[in-house]
Amino acid sequence: MNAQERIRQAVFSAGLGRQKREVKILIDTLELQLSLLRGETPNPIDVRSIGRPGRLRLKIQKKAALSDRLAVNMLAMIATGRLRPGTQVPPERRIANALTASRVCVRSALNRLKAIGYLEAVQGSGTRVVSQTDRIEALLRANRENLDDLSEFCDFLDGMLVERAIANGSDKGLAMLAGSVLQSAPADGQGHREVEWRVHLAELTGSPVFPLLIQHLTRGLRTYFDAIHRSPPGAETRQALEGINIRLANQIARRKLSEARATLAERSQLLRAVLHPLPSAPVRSLEEDELLRELAAQQPGNLRDTIAREIAGMIATGQLEEGDRLLSERRLADMFGVSRVSVREALAILKQNGLVAANERSGTHAVSDPPLGQLANGLTDAAAEGVPSFRDMCAIRHYLEVWAARRAAVRAGEADLLAMRRILAEMRRSTHTPQRRIDLDLNLHLTIARAAGSALHLFVSEVLRNVVMGYFNYSLTDPSIGGGRDALLLEHHSEIVRAITARDAQAAAAAMDRHVGTFRDSYASAVA
Known part of the structure; x- marks a missing residue:
């Protein structure tokens, strides 16, 4: 190898090393953000598998132990400043008594946070949050990104919720909702009221989609509104918010949709003004008794029930039809990331x-038109509830995909751009099975979401995973869409990736809007 070739090799190696570091930083940040949003989600996406040639691995989250949930709750307190650097953590015995848990469980949670660098043991004085470090700074930034994303998503989601609630809610229900809105004036410790009236609002929509989505977003929404309510506005802003709440309550009770939408937009703008910029005064650190109350964690659900709901959802959305043979216990255990005992x-x-x-010779098969009962009571069977529910989910996905494409054009690193081009190249082959085409399509969209640095997008994709898979199944296999589908998909995807690569945020958003809108409209026409 001559000198010039050695220089080229060194430059290439340096570039490859830089790309790997960029991807690691991005993934570490996204995983932090997801851990703050997630709590317990049925089947999280492995962020590290996105963009790779192989099939995406979708595993049930196994953070079902109380010790793991305790660790996540404490991590969230550090991220929001409620447990500030250097703060003493209560003794194991007091935490165990507050949670009605064993000291072994508490010790396991504390040791986990020590191992990843957020807590430290100090001889003679117990355990405390580490002093300000790069790791703590990264955690605070991750939480801040979540707050910004939740702020934008709330604007969109609130508009949809109000529209559906005014159309479908009873007069009594809307009157009760109006009362909840009036009680949501900013004050320390009152952030939960913002979440409560959105839960009530979601229930009035008449759709199974929104209550369950709000349920999964409760952890993130509570963090967002707590951050606002812990930074009380000045007297003038407070008075303005109280006036807005009165107007919004009256408009909801009287079914004045256009006025309510305008008032919601005004309200969101004022709330963001409270949150930005960050308050100069530090967040008040929790007293020990307050910390113990907030650490209260519910016992997790049974893993076997979670797996059963997942498979029931696959049947409900048509991913498993009558006579379809299920994967073997071993393969199901590998797919969900659990033991064969749990699958059995x-x-x-x-x-x-x-x-x-079950049949001894042919294994276990799906049954046609089963009595689903309560097993498939999650978002996974919402498509079976009717066209309006599925349209609601399509609208949520439409918003998130366009949002992600716009941000990816600004934020995407070279490694993610390379992954998008690699997926496109494989899409151009005509020999793929329908399942492989679905995998590639989903992988491209998730790669764009990861490139955008949007943990919220990935989290909602986790929550809506089976329904999203049903959407991709329809888009790529349903004969009602007609001929030319593969060519149209490739054209759309190529246009999106070109715009992202060119760093043209407006063109990327427009291309994604066209793509998602085309197949949403095709579905609407097919079921009309």
Whole structure:
């Protein structure tokens, strides 16, 4: 190798090393953001598998132990400044008593946070939050990104919720909602009231989509509104917010949709003004008794029930049809990231409820028109509730995909751009099975979301995962869309990636809007 070739090789290696570092920083940040949003989600996406050639691995989150949930709750307190650097953590015994848990469980949670650098043991004085470090700074930034994303998403979601609630809610329900809105004036410790009236609002929509989405977003929304309510506005802003709340309550009760939308926009702008810029005064650190109350964690659900709901959802959305053979216990265990014992117990529940049937020779099969009961009561079966519900989910996805494309054009690193081009190149082959085409399509959209640095987008994709998969199944396999589908998809995807690569945010958003809108409209026409 001559000198010139060695220089080229060194430059290439340096560039490759820089790309790997960029990807690691991005993934570490996204995983931090997701841990703050997630709590417990049925089947999280492995951020590290996005953009790779192989099939995406979708595993059930196994943070079901109380010790893991305690660790996540404490991490969130550090991220929001409620446990400030150097703050003493209560003794294991007091935490264990407050949670009705064993000291072994508490010690496991504390050791986990020590191992990843957020807590430290100090000889003679117990455990405390580490002093200000790069790791703490990264955690605070991750939380800040979540707050900014939640602020934008709330604007969109609130508009949809109000529109559906005014159209479908009863007079009594809207009157009660108006009362909840009036009680949501900013004050320390009152952030939960913002979440409560949105829960009530979601229930009035008449759709199964919104209550369950709000349920999954509760942790993030509570953090967002707590941050606002812990930074009380000045007297003038407070008076303005109180006036806005009165107007909004009256407009909702009287079903004045256009006025309510305008008032919501005005309200959101004022709330963002409270949140930005960050208050100069530090957030008040929790007293020990307050900390113990906030650390109260519920016992997690049973893993076998979670797996059973996942498979029931696949049946409800048509991903498993009558006679379809399920994967073997070993392969299901690998796919969900659990033991074969948990899979076997889940299948026993499904058999008992008539969702699957077993045959010694041919294995376990899905049953047509099973009595779903309460097993498929998540977002996974919302498409089966009717066209309006599925349209609601399409609208949510439409907003998030356009948002992600716009941000990816600004934020995407070279590694993610390379992954997008690699996926496009594989899409151009005509030999793929329908399942492989679905995997590639989903992988491209998730790569764009990761490039955008949007943990919220990935989190909602986790929550809506089975429904999103049903959407991709329809888009790529349903004969009602007609000929030319593959060519149209490739044209759309190429246009999106070109715009992102060119760093043209407006063109990327427009291309994604066209792409998602085309298939949303095709679905609407097919079921009309």
